[in-house]
Amino acid sequence: MIVSKFGRYTIIHEETFEEVGLSSNVYILKSNNGYIVFDTSGHKELLKFLINLGIEKDKIIGAFLTHGHFDHSNGAISLIRNNIKCYMSYEDLYLINFNPVFDIEDGKRILEEVGLEIIKTPGHTPGSVCFYSESEALLISGDTVFSDGCFGRTDLPGGSNTALKNSLRLLSSLNIKVLFPGHGDYIIENASKIISYALSNAEYMLSNY
Numbered sequence: 326m327i328v329s330k331f332g333r334y335t336i337i338h339e340e341t342f343e344e345v346g347l348s349s350n351v352y353i354l355k356s357n358n359g360y361i362v363f364d365t366s367g368h369k370e371l372l373k374f375l376i377n378l379g380i381e382k383d384k385i386i387g388a389f390l391t392h393g394h395f396d397h398s399n400g401a402i403s404l405i406r407n408n409i410k411c412y413m414s415y416e417d418l419y420l421i422n423f424n425p426v427f428d429i430e431d432g433k434r435i436l437e438e439v440g441l442e443i444i445k446t447p448g449h450t451p452g453s454v455c456f457y458s459e460s461e462a463l464l465i466s467g468d469t470v471f472s473d474g475c476f477g478r479t480d481l482p483g484g485s486n487t488a489l490k491n492s493l494r495l496l497s498s499l500n501i502k503v504l505f506p507g508h509g510d511y512i513i514e515n516a517s518k519i520i521s522y523a524l525s526n527a528e529y530m531l532s533n534y
């Protein structure tokens with residue numbers, strides 16, 4: 326298992342799950358009340374990995390998905406089976422085939438208690454969201470933007486160039502130092518610069534639509 330720590334977060338890197346093919350990073354926030362999981366990898370048995378990290382399943386408050394693609398959402402299956410609530414934008418329901426999933430808005434209070442807010446960032450999928458902590462200047466970005474200045478692909482069903490550019494514009498107005506993307510490495514400094522760079526890339530490369 327490839328794991329690292331930053332502040333109150335534990336990161337399970339995507340390579341951990343390579344036996345199932347494409348998978349996302351998993352971010353786990355530890356709060357006084359328990360653990361919150363952001364993205365669940367493509368591994369249907371994610372819970373086993375969490376338990377191996379010493380996380381008791383009864384201490385997991387819930388899991389939040391940045392979007393519905395299988396490489397981020399399949400791990401939710403093992404959590405739901407163990408009565409852990411999973412939250413995702415209902416606009417991405419068409420991408421998953423398991424139940425029950427709760428609408429992201431219903432999880433808002435859980436996030437507020439740990440200082441995070443939901444930022445709607447459609448484009449990669451219609452229901453893509455990011456999670457933002459103003460006090461930590463930290464963004465969990467899913468597949469909307471990555472640490473190398475690349476942005477999420479828009480050519481899959483439900484993708485939109487215009488929506489993605491608007492979402493990047495919105496993100497570039499925030500103060501972000503730490504970027505926790507869905508794939509690849511995370512960065513802990515100057516993430517706003519990377520996001521502005523991603524926006525100018527997107528404006529150039531997605532200029533036809």
Ligand SMILES: [Zn+2]
Pocket residue numbers: 392394449468
């Ligand atoms: Zn995706």
